Amino acid sequence: MQPEHDIVVTVRTEYLEAQSTPEEDRYVFAYHITITNCGTESAKLLSRHWIITNGNEKVQEVKGAGVIGEYPYLAPGESYDYTSGTVLETVVGVMHGSYRFLSDDGTEFDAPIAPFTLAVPNQVH
Numbered sequence: 001m002q003p004e005h006d007i008v009v010t011v012r013t014e015y016l017e018a019q020s021t022p023e024e025d026r027y028v029f030a031y032h033i034t035i036t037n038c039g040t041e042s043a044k045l046l047s048r049h050w051i052i053t054n055g056n057e058k059v060q061e062v063k064g065a066g067v068i069g070e071y072p073y074l075a076p077g078e079s080y081d082y083t084s085g086t087v088l089e090t091v092v093g094v095m096h097g098s099y100r101f102l103s104d105d106g107t108e109f110d111a112p113i114a115p116f117t118l119a120v121p122n123q124v125h
Helices: none
Strands: 007-015 027-037 043-054 059-065 079-088 092-103 108-119
Touching: 007 092, 007 108, 027 092, 027 108, 043 079, 043 108, 079 092
Parallel strands: none
Antiparallel strands: 007 027, 027 079, 043 059, 043 092, 092 108
C-alpha cells in the first residue's frame, strides 16, 4: 500500500499593537501555526516558503530552512506548534505558502498552507 502524505496546517493570527507603530506604517503580526501529520508515514519538515502580500499588493517572498530554527519530525497523528511573525506596511495583508517535507520512505513533498488574512482589528470595512 502506498503511504499517504497528509499534512494539515492550521493558523491563528494576532495583531501586536504594542510592537506596531502605525504612524510609521509598521504593523506587526504574530501567526500561531499547528502542523499535524494526518497521513500514514512519518515525515520531517525541511523548509518553508511564504508569500506575503500587503494591502498595496506589494509581495514579499520568504524561503528558508526549517521553522524557527527547528526541523520537526512528525509521526502519524503528531502535531507541532510554533509562533512566528511578520511586519506589514498596511493594516491588512494575506499570507500563504508551503512546507517541504521528507517522509521516511524517502519521498519529498509539499504541504500547502492556505491563504490567511493578517488584519488590524476594526480597520477592515
